[in-house]
Amino acid sequence: MEAEGSLNDRQENDKRDTTRIAFIGAGNMARSLISGLIASGHAPADICASDPSVEQRNVIEALGVATYAANATAVAGAGVIVAAVKPQVLGAVLKGLTIRGATQLLISIAAGVPISSLEAWTSAKQPIVRCMPNTPALLGVGVTALYANAYVTPDQHASAQQVLEAAGKVVWLTDEAQLDAVTAVSGSGPAYFFYLMEAMIAAAVELGLDRETAMFLTLETAYGAARMARNGDPSPATLRENVTSPGGTTECAISILDNNNVRGGIKQAVVGAARRAQELAEESGDS
Numbered sequence: 344m345e346a347e348g349s350l351n352d353r354q355e356n357d358k359r360d361t362t363r364i365a366f367i368g369a370g371n372m373a374r375s376l377i378s379g380l381i382a383s384g385h386a387p388a389d390i391c392a393s394d395p396s397v398e399q400r401n402v403i404e405a406l407g408v409a410t411y412a413a414n415a416t417a418v419a420g421a422g423v424i425v426a427a428v429k430p431q432v433l434g435a436v437l438k439g440l441t442i443r444g445a446t447q448l449l450i451s452i453a454a455g456v457p458i459s460s461l462e463a464w465t466s467a468k469q470p471i472v473r474c475m476p477n478t479p480a481l482l483g484v485g486v487t488a489l490y491a492n493a494y495v496t497p498d499q500h501a502s503a504q505q506v507l508e509a510a511g512k513v514v515w516l517t518d519e520a521q522l523d524a525v526t527a528v529s530g531s532g533p534a535y536f537f538y539l540m541e542a543m544i545a546a547a548v549e550l551g552l553d554r555e556t557a558m559f560l561t562l563e564t565a566y567g568a569a570r571m572a573r574n575g576d577p578s579p580a581t582l583r584e585n586v587t588s589p590g591g592t593t594e595c596a597i598s599i600l601d602n603n604n605v606r607g608g609i610k611q612a613v614v615g616a617a618r619r620a621q622e623l624a625e626e627s628g629d630s
């Protein structure tokens with residue numbers, strides 16, 4: 344008969360296994376997800392990370408989280424493995440690891456790496472959640488779309504959501520192919536807004552404002568507009584109509600944008616980015 348102490352130890356270990364999160368790669372995204380998890384109450388003792396770089400490990404250790412040079416040490420005993428390395432090294436990293444299968448959830452945040460490749464590099468029935476975060480995740484204000492394969496249990500689904508909510512908002516997809524559209528909208532999206540900011544700053548300088556003032560006015564306006572539009576009610580279209588009085592300055596500006604087919608250009612840009620995301624995922628699947 345098993346001693347009560349050792350049974351309790353084993354139950355404690357099993358419980359710990361499901362809540363323990365191992366990050367492979369301790370770079371920018373891992374750091375922001377780990378910081379967010381700790382800020383939302385996850386015990387640092389239940390998180391660990393691996394990275395070949397001692398500098399990166401030191402940064403993570405400063406958060407109270409154990410780190411290892413060897414990926415295998417980090418993933419042993421973890422219920423959730425977050426692959427947070429660059430897409431180019433992910434195949435070699437996963438092929439070099441033994442992942443327990445059904446009891447270990449693999450979360451991949453690598454851009455453009457399809458589930459089929461992740462399964463080929465682990466096992467055919469490996470529970471996997473593939474995510475597309477965006478750069479604001481580094482400040483905890485990102486938005487991430489997630490897609491789970493058929494082997495992810497409801498508990499693992501909840502764990503993946505908890506990990507990615509540490510970096511901002513999340514949305515679940517029911518079709519992996521939708522990740523190409525997500526990449527084009529929220530993945531590349533911050534760059535579209537930065538592009539608009541650049542163009543507005545340049546125009547403001549041409550109108551005679553100094554660069555510092557042009558930058559200040561543009562960035563505060565972008566922030567204010569995002570805050571006003573953020574909950575979707577009123578819609579962006581209504582908000583725009585509300586500030587467009589007939590014969591006024593905004594109407595003049597919007598009609599120049601329309602005459603230059605800026606709306607059509609944005610649509611072409613987003614559609615082009617989605618097509619490129621699909622091509623890149625196909626190329627990654629071939630490797």
Ligand SMILES: NC(=O)c1ccc[n+]([C@@H]2O[C@H](COP(=O)([O-])OP(=O)(O)OC[C@H]3O[C@@H](n4cnc5c(N)ncnc54)[C@H](OP(=O)(O)O)[C@@H]3O)[C@@H](O)[C@H]2O)c1
Pocket residue numbers: 367368369370371372373393394395396399414427428429430432436452453454475476477478479480481
């Ligand atoms: N940053 C974003 O906003 C963003 C947005 C969407 C998706 N993503 C995805 O998130 C992933 C991580 O991006 P990131 O910006 O955090 O990159 P990063 O800062 O370069 O972090 C990757 C880390 O992995 C380490 N690494 C390299 N080879 C390794 C190995 N064999 N085993 C373990 N660790 C290894 C790197 O170390 P060295 O520096 O020494 O090579 C680096 O510290 C990428 O797949 C990217 O596509 C990022």
